Amino acid sequence: MNMDKKVAVITGSGQGIGKAIAERLGKDGFTIVISDVNEESANRTSIELMEKGIESMAVQANVSSKKEIENLVEQTVEQYGQLDVFINNAGIDQVDSILNISEEDVQKIFEVNVFGTLYGIQAAAVQMKKQGTGGKIINACSIAGHRAYSLLGAYSATKFAVKAWTQAAAEELASSKITVNSYCPGIVGTSMWDRIDAGMVEYMNLEKGQAFEQFSKSIALGRTQEPEDVANFVSFLASKDSDYMTGQSVLIDGGILYG
Numbered sequence: 282m283n284m285d286k287k288v289a290v291i292t293g294s295g296q297g298i299g300k301a302i303a304e305r306l307g308k309d310g311f312t313i314v315i316s317d318v319n320e321e322s323a324n325r326t327s328i329e330l331m332e333k334g335i336e337s338m339a340v341q342a343n344v345s346s347k348k349e350i351e352n353l354v355e356q357t358v359e360q361y362g363q364l365d366v367f368i369n370n371a372g373i374d375q376v377d378s379i380l381n382i383s384e385e386d387v388q389k390i391f392e393v394n395v396f397g398t399l400y401g402i403q404a405a406a407v408q409m410k411k412q413g414t415g416g417k418i419i420n421a422c423s424i425a426g427h428r429a430y431s432l433l434g435a436y437s438a439t440k441f442a443v444k445a446w447t448q449a450a451a452e453e454l455a456s457s458k459i460t461v462n463s464y465c466p467g468i469v470g471t472s473m474w475d476r477i478d479a480g481m482v483e484y485m486n487l488e489k490g491q492a493f494e495q496f497s498k499s500i501a502l503g504r505t506q507e508p509e510d511v512a513n514f515v516s517f518l519a520s521k522d523s524d525y526m527t528g529q530s531v532l533i534d535g536g537i538l539y540g
């Protein structure tokens with residue numbers, strides 16, 4: 282174990298954007314803790330990183346359990362002695378109309394996207410304050426945290442909440458030299474968009490892939506986003522170069538929304 286190396290935890294990093302962030306931060310020199318509710322994908326991704334020469338371990342954790350997130354931080358510190366960057370990347374989607382959405386579904390998406398992000402901020406901040414070394418907490422927001430989309434009402438509400446956590450936590454933790462920022466991707470071709478497309482085409486009577494295609498037309502740069510496009514920006518947020526930035530939820534969407 283190299284105690285000079287910084288340690289980053291990424292939730293929901295068994296696949297998709299989280300996995301790309303893990304790979305990028307590993308290349309940047311971080312020791313990486315892969316965490317996911319899906320134990321198999323977490324283990325597989327961690328092994329892939331180690332095969333690339335990146336120091337890594339996997340911890341299965343469901344972000345909607347405060348206890349499991351506290352345990353994730355404990356295991357990280359037990360293994361590597363410190364926590365420098367905590368990325369609340371895990372999130373789930375949901376496609377439904379405002380009139381149809383059920384209490385159970387709203388509860389479920391808020392438990393993961395809103396409560397889960399809060400538990401991550403809390404557990405990471407407690408450890409970083411104990412260390413007295415400062416740190417960086419980074420959250421997954423979205424274009425849907427800047428404007429709400431029809432059929433994505435509950436999802437959008439959760440991402441507005443992530444933006445609120447980011448601002449409040451940034452103010453409260455600044456005196457401990459802990460910064461809190463969010464990345465707000467646009468349309469990234471992961472399994473999340475496969476599910477959103479499937480849900481939307483059913484509602485709108487379209488063919489498979491057409492909802493993704495229609496949304497993608499709004500991207501000024503003319504291509505959909507790769508997980509690596511997001512990871513490149515998160516690399517900056519996790520680095521010293523972002524030290525003077527806090528409380529921001531930054532659009533990284535190829536030019537869909539401006540502001």
Ligand SMILES: NC(=O)c1ccc[n+]([C@@H]2O[C@H](COP(=O)([O-])OP(=O)(O)OC[C@H]3O[C@@H](n4cnc5c(N)ncnc54)[C@H](O)[C@@H]3O)[C@@H](O)[C@H]2O)c1
Nearest residue numbers: 293297298318343344371372421423466468469471472473
């Ligand atoms: N894909 C996009 O276009 C897009 C755009 C903007 C924001 N985002 C956000 O980026 C993040 C990652 O999205 P993605 O596209 O990679 O999604 P994805 O569905 O491909 O991957 C999400 C990962 O999170 C894990 N996960 C789900 N629920 C969990 C829980 N309760 N606890 C721990 N892990 C859990 C899944 O097992 C999976 O590995 C999400 O927060 C999402 O809202 C995605």
Ligand SMILES: CC(=O)[C@H](C)O
Nearest residue numbers: 423424425467468469
């Ligand atoms: C999934 C997501 O956050 C946007 C709407 O693409």
